[in-house]
Amino acid sequence: MDAGRMTATTHLPPGPDRLSLDDSARMARNPLPLLLAAYENYGPVFTVRVLGGPQVFALGPEATHRMLVGNAGNYVWRAGEMSDLVPLLGDGLLTIDGPAHRRMRRLVLPAFHRESIAAMAATVAEEAERAVAGWRPGETVDVHGWARTVAMRIAMRALLGLDPDDGDTGGRAAREFERALAFYGTDRLARRSHEPGSPLRRFEAAREALDRIVYAQIARRRRAGDGRGDILAMLLGARDDDGRALDDREIRDQLLTLMFAGHDTTASTISFLLYELARNPEERALLQAVADRAPGAAPGLAGTANRLEDAIDETLRLYPPAWVGPRLALAEDTLAGVRVPAGARVNYCSWATHRLPDLWSEPDRFDPARFADERAAALPKGAYVPFGGGSRTCVGMRFAHLEIRALATAILGRCTPELQSDHQMTVRPMPTLRPEGALHMTVRPRQ
Numbered sequence: 001m002d003a004g005r006m007t008a009t010t011h012l013p014p015g016p017d018r019l020s021l022d023d024s025a026r027m028a029r030n031p032l033p034l035l036l037a038a039y040e041n042y043g044p045v046f047t048v049r050v051l052g053g054p055q056v057f058a059l060g061p062e063a064t065h066r067m068l069v070g071n072a073g074n075y076v077w078r079a080g081e082m083s084d085l086v087p088l089l090g091d092g093l094l095t096i097d098g099p100a101h102r103r104m105r106r107l108v109l110p111a112f113h114r115e116s117i118a119a120m121a122a123t124v125a126e127e128a129e130r131a132v133a134g135w136r137p138g139e140t141v142d143v144h145g146w147a148r149t150v151a152m153r154i155a156m157r158a159l160l161g162l163d164p165d166d167g168d169t170g171g172r173a174a175r176e177f178e179r180a181l182a183f184y185g186t187d188r189l190a191r192r193s194h195e196p197g198s199p200l201r202r203f204e205a206a207r208e209a210l211d212r213i214v215y216a217q218i219a220r221r222r223r224a225g226d227g228r229g230d231i232l233a234m235l236l237g238a239r240d241d242d243g244r245a246l247d248d249r250e251i252r253d254q255l256l257t258l259m260f261a262g263h264d265t266t267a268s269t270i271s272f273l274l275y276e277l278a279r280n281p282e283e284r285a286l287l288q289a290v291a292d293r294a295p296g297a298a299p300g301l302a303g304t305a306n307r308l309e310d311a312i313d314e315t316l317r318l319y320p321p322a323w324v325g326p327r328l329a330l331a332e333d334t335l336a337g338v339r340v341p342a343g344a345r346v347n348y349c350s351w352a353t354h355r356l357p358d359l360w361s362e363p364d365r366f367d368p369a370r371f372a373d374e375r376a377a378a379l380p381k382g383a384y385v386p387f388g389g390g391s392r393t394c395v396g397m398r399f400a401h402l403e404i405r406a407l408a409t410a411i412l413g414r415c416t417p418e419l420q421s422d423h424q425m426t427v428r429p430m431p432t433l434r435p436e437g438a439l440h441m442t443v444r445p446r447q
């Protein structure tokens, strides 16, 4: 059966039975209130009728766990909303399914094992220190823009082994990557035009320029045969069970996927963390005490790291950057007792699940203490999924934590970023959850 062609408009889970332009606008702007209200009205699995077709949402631990683990094979990516990304990411981990995905994960995962991540810690710490060193007391910094630049510099070095200060390679690759990404922020209709100067043409030019840099770097590193401790080195050394290595195209697709999946997500998380710490000075003071005990900052704050980890976990609960997991159901299934037909577009949604009042007390409150060991251990499977789960769990999870820890400690060890009194943060959901526009903070010296 070609599930992708099914319209599946009948027998969908409950929900409003008509297309709503209001709901479409709300889903694009800020879907959280709508999703939480639908959960109250219709239960954990419901349908939202929006422009582009009906979307099923599966909230809560039971439905989420079944999508991610119990019956994960039934929920595919490539035929779903993610197909838009294929022109940029090719056959990267994010856009493949089934046996091809299983094979690629086996090859890519070792690059993210504990030891490989540890080898990158020095690079990450160096970039974190460098990025904060330029801050002056009293200065106002757009921490979100700043975090995006640092995350990109770290990606250039740790993934590709490129120098971000080299305008012809690392610097250029970063710029072209941003240009290519801009395409996905443009209106869907505008994306269809093939006119010179259209978003599509600009996207294609950026992708070609980026490809030239990435393929040249792969060739350079193949020739040099060096064993530098970056992700590219790990991918070059990866072998299938039958001894086959990845070809250039496969390596290119994985590298671009890693840049795509890792860049905005990490930058948004550090921004949200700083925002919540600015609003919760007691929590921030506790973390500064942690930073003080770790001169030189950075990862591995033995014994004191937990407090920071709890704050990061809590930030990812409130603002999981990859907030929605879009899939296509291949066959009929039952999620939390609700029948979902074959061909339905089904989304698990960490953002809404992380705010369900039946799972979390005072769900909108920033409270890192809720992640103290015992309480976190009591959570049902599927309740807390900022990095997804099962066979598609984020491969970069350890790396992301390393980076966020390094940046947070570098900042809090030196200064106290404060929100401007009138600042109201607006969150935007696309393509990943992020503060809208600049997130200005004033750098106060530590007392």
Ligand code: HEM
Pocket (backbone or CB within 6 Å): 093, 094, 105, 257, 258, 259, 261, 262, 263, 265, 266, 269, 316, 320, 321, 322, 324, 325, 326, 385, 386, 387, 388, 389, 391, 392, 393, 394, 395, 396, 397, 399, 400
């Ligand atoms: C705070 C930072 C991050 C968050 C919150 C995050 C979240 C996620 C989530 C939720 C998924 C699964 C999506 C789904 O099930 O639909 C995912 C997948 C993925 N992430 Fe991350 N991620 C982060 C950082 C990173 C980094 C730093 C990298 C790489 C350097 C990375 C690489 C990937 C890849 C390759 C996948 C696809 C895995 C697969 O399908 O097998 N992520 N991430």
